[in-house]
Structure formats: structure tokens, C-alpha cells
Amino acid sequence: MSYSIGQVAEKLDISPYTLRYYDKEGLLPFVDRNEAGRRQFKDNDFNFLEVIVCLKEAGVPVKQIGHFIDLCMAGDTTLQTRYDFLADHEQQLMAKMARLQHTLDFLRWKKWYYKTALLAGTERIHYLPGTNHVNPAVRQKFERLVADGASPEELGRLV
Amino acid sequence: MSYSIGQVAEKLDISPYTLRYYDKEGLLPFVDRNEAGRRQFKDNDFNFLEVIVCLKEAGVPVKQIGHFIDLCMAGDTTLQTRYDFLADHEQQLMAKMARLQHTLDFLRWKKWYYKTALLAGTERIHYLPGTNHVNPAVRQKFERLVADGASPEELGRLV
């Protein structure tokens, strides 16, 4: 079974332009061509394509993905290097997810801030008296509520 | 207490160039200037800066962050809009984290693939006999191990 660039693009939900760009950047050395020079993807190619999509999603730059594909084409002598590459990006991805969890927590604290302001009808309830400056104690109050067992997502939910 | 652009840059671990760029894009309308025209950040400004950094980390484009800051400057009539904005990006961030978890799982399956290949000394153990194509059953074997209680991170770990 073989697939045109358009069919692959549809399956992966990326444009044919992007696939050609990846090819230009050396990410698709495994793709066959027919007599007329058109790309003919085969089933096994999706194993590579899945890796490319995965690394993209993980935030790995195209150049580095190209490097990994080079290692794949080089054969068994690069198995350890490939493992190390993936292990490295696994660590980076875990670190990123931890950062995003903090970001999410912050977003929820701000939601709580606006929820309580909305209920009061004004943001002034969070200000130090006579100023437009947020009272630092407000943040601490939120942290206390979380420490006392309330989940940030619960606290941030309005209705 | 007030802070120069350099001091703020250091605290937030971004360059003064970037801060000036944010200002140019309308993200810092709250910053005061001294007699000579230099930026003078005050303690309360860090409440805004924290939000900017948070939204950046969440992947929100600079233009949209500028829109949010505009809402902040507009006063209490925009409280609901601001809440909705944060709730929207909370959802987007959760969706992204779910995608990243899948990406991480895929990365770990590939680590297991290379780990087992390394132990065998060759990637051929994963190929269909007489081909260079990966046996689809290999992926299923990994999934079965995970279903039987092994964690993907355990399976992917070498040594």
C-alpha cells in the first residue's frame, strides 16, 4: 500500500507544504519516488512520521529532528545515541510539563482573584485601602485556602 | 521601592531588549517614567508582570496578552471578560498538557523500542523477517506490558 503526499498530509493533519518543507530539511530521506518523481509513502514510513510528529509536539526544533532521522538511517551503531536522544527529550518534556503545571496553578489563582472581585462587583476589594495596588495578603489567603484542602481548580470556578 | 529595566529583567530572567519590545507592543502601559524618561517599575507592577510571564508560558501570543492588559487598565466593567479570558486559556492549557502527556507516553514507547533493540544488539529484532519494516505486533506487545501494570517510564528506562 502506498500514499500520496496529500493523503499523508490529511492523515497527519498537516499541509502538503509542510511535508515538502520537512523533506527539504532532510526529515524524510526514507520516502520513495515513483517513475515521475512523485513521493510515494509506504506503511512503514508512518513509523518515522509518528516520531517526527511526536518530537515536533515535544518542541524539538526541525534541525534536531533531522539529526535524529540521520541517526535512524545510519543503522545499529547509533542505537545508543538514539536512545540517549529520546531520554534527553523525555527529561526536557517532563520539565516543561512541570512548568506548565505551575502556570496552570497561577492561572487558577488569577481566576479566583477575578471571581471574588466579580462577586464583590469591583476589583477594589483586593487593593490596599486608598491605593490601586493589590494587597499581598490576598495571594496568601488563596494559598491558605489551597493548603486547607481546596483544589485550585475548584476555587477558580465561577457560577 | 522602584526598579530599573535591568533589575526587572534580571528578576524575571528575560533580557531588557525583550522588556522594551513588550512595552512597544503595549504590554507595559502601567510602567512609570522618571524625569529623564527612564522606566521606573514599582512593586505593584510585578502583579502585571507575573501575569504576562504566565500567559507567555501558557503559549498566549503577545498581541493577545496586550489585549488582556488593555482590559486590566479599563477598570471594573471588564472583570467578567478578564475572567472568561483566563478560563479560556486554562482550558487550552489543560488540552495542551493532555497532548503532551500522550507525547511523553509515545517517547517512552520509543525508548523501550530502542532499549530492547540495544539489548539484542540490533534493531532487526523489531522487523518483519526479511524486511526493514517494523513489525506492528511490537507496538502491541509494549501496550500489553503497560496494560498489565508496567509503567511506560519503567519500561523505557535502560540499565
Added chain:
DNA sequence: ATAAAATCTAGAGTTAACTCTAAGTCAAGT
């Protein structure tokens, strides 16, 4: 007092990752 470091603006340059255009070839349907 003076040198060095930090800041200012306007605007140019950079980079990554697409995204598209042009001009041509090939394939599928009527």
C-alpha cells in the same frame, strides 16, 4: 571630574517554521 555602564528611541536584522507562487508535469474522470 570623568570614565564606564545603563538607559533611551527608532529602526534594522535575525531566526524558525512555515506558506505560498510560478511554471511546469502527471493522473483521473467524462
Added chain:
DNA sequence: ACTTGACTTAGAGTTAACTCTAGATTTTAT
């Protein structure tokens, strides 16, 4: 046979988010 649409390449254009340069001014340190 012919039209329509998918594909090819080379190369230009776009966009976002910085990142830097130049030339002037201000602040800090000796």
C-alpha cells in the same frame, strides 16, 4: 481528447518574537 486537480521544484514571502545597532543621554563609581 481534454479538462481538472494533484503533484513537482526553486525560490520568494510571511509571521512572531525577539535581538541588536546607532547615536544620544543619564546614572554610577572611582
